Amino acid sequence: MRVMINQVEYLLPEGAKLEHALEALQAQPPFAVAINLQFIPKSNYGQCALAENDQIEIISPVTGG
Amino acid sequence: MNMNSIKEQQALSKDDLVLYGEHFSSRLLLGTSRYPSPQVLEEAVLASQPAMITVSLRRQGSSAEQGKNTFWELLKKMSVPVLPNTAGCHSPQEVITTAQMAREVFETDWIKLELIGDDYTLQPDTLRLVDTARTLIQDGFKVLPYCTEDLILCQRLVDVGCQAVMPWAAPIGTGQGPLNPYALKLLRERLKVPLLVDAGLGLPSHACSVMEWGFDGVLLNTAVALADQPIAMAKAFAMATSAGRSAYLSGAMSAQASAQASTPLVGTPFWHQA
Numbered sequence: 001m002r003v004m005i006n007q008v009e010y011l012l013p014e015g016a017k018l019e020h021a022l023e024a025l026q027a028q029p030p031f032a033v034a035i036n037l038q039f040i041p042k043s044n045y046g047q048c049a050l051a052e053n054d055q056i057e058i059i060s061p062v063t064g065g
Numbered sequence: 066m067n068m069n070s071i072k073e074q075q076a077l078s079k080d081d082l083v084l085y086g087e088h089f090s091s092r093l094l095l096g097t098s099r100y101p102s103p104q105v106l107e108e109a110v111l112a113s114q115p116a117m118i119t120v121s122l123r124r125q126g127s128s129a130e131q132g133k134n135t136f137w138e139l140l141k142k143m144s145v146p147v148l149p150n151t152a153g154c155h156s157p158q159e160v161i162t163t164a165q166m167a168r169e170v171f172e173t174d175w176i177k178l179e180l181i182g183d184d185y186t187l188q189p190d191t192l193r194l195v196d197t198a199r200t201l202i203q204d205g206f207k208v209l210p211y212c213t214e215d216l217i218l219c220q221r222l223v224d225v226g227c228q229a230v231m232p233w234a235a236p237i238g239t240g241q242g243p244l245n246p247y248a249l250k251l252l253r254e255r256l257k258v259p260l261l262v263d264a265g266l267g268l269p270s271h272a273c274s275v276m277e278w279g280f281d282g283v284l285l286n287t288a289v290a291l292a293d294q295p296i297a298m299a300k301a302f303a304m305a306t307s308a309g310r311s312a313y314l315s316g317a318m319s320a321q322a323s324a325q326a327s328t329p330l331v332g333t334p335f336w337h338q339a
Contacts, residue, residue: 006124006125006126007124025125027125028125028133028134030134030137030170031125031170032122032165032166032167032169032170033166034162034166037158037159037162038162039162039165039166039169041169042169057124058124058125059122059123059124059125059163059166059170060122060123060124060125060134060137060170061120061121061122061134061136061137061140061170061171062120062121062122062123062136063096063097063098063099063100063106063120063121063136064096064097064098064119064120064121064149064150064152065096065097065098065099065119065121065150065152065237065238065286065287
């Protein structure tokens with residue numbers, strides 16, 4: 001299935017979970033995740049199923065004002 | 066030093082900034098962006114001892130070789146309370162989701178609410194700010210809203226549960242200083258909650274002025290980060306903030322319309338009645 005991770009297109013196997021997306025990006029902790037503008041708590045990563053065209057955001061700490 | 070001045074000093078030293086029931090010994094909040102290097106940022110923080118430092122969240126790069134998050138390592142090393150912001154958010158849902166992500170990553174309920182309404186001025190979306198603040202507060206956040214100096218807006222933010230409000234002095238990053246002293250002073254007069262001036266300060270004297278007017282703290286970033294000597298400027302802002310607070314607590318004299326001699330007139334030599 002096709003998903004967008006941080007605005008980049010990825011092809012993941014059907015039935016993929018969020019964990020597959022994190023592996024695809026090789027996400028480095030610390031980070032937090034949202035799918036289609038909804039926050040996904042870390043405790044839900046394992047059971048969070050992805051769907052075609054999901055927009056996944058994986059974000060990390062940066063400087064801020 | 067006599068007993069009165071010792072007591073005065075003790076009173077001033079116990080003059081904590083209190084936000085949502087938490088005490089902070091500094092009234093300066095410092096941003097972490099735009100410094101020449103992480104080392105300069107670290108030394109600026111050390112020099113100014115801020116109550117909190119502001120941080121943010123951005124997309125992680127897709128490269129497997131991006132390595133360690135050095136900023137995260139620096140945050141852990143500095144061990145200063147962090148205030149995550151929602152900078153760049155243009156809708157309430159973006160703000161709420163970003164705040165929830167920040168809470169998980171930074172392990173804090175504090176959030177600097179930024180909901181941008183105009184990209185040119187970075188003016189907050191005042192029409193949607195209040196409902197967004199309400200939602201965040203209901204979700205357990207300690208919300209510090211970045212807002213304009215509009216009295217009614219600030220009052221409404223307090224009405225929905227904001228225990229402090231952060232009006233701008235001028236647009237973010239401009240360093241112009243307080244553009245509307247009348248409205249800021251009026252705000253101070255009308256609202257009893259802690260007020261922190263956030264954004265637009267360019268000089269330590271700007272920080273000192275708003276503290277003299279009775280504001281409870283200041284939040285700034287660019288004025289320090291883009292100074293020729295950021296570390297020295299950070300220290301200058303810390304001192305100015307503290308000086309302004311002391312002046313406010315000391316009760317300034319009223320300005321007079323005409324000159325009033327400070328040296329006693331009685332016994333003035335060579336004086337004689339005309």
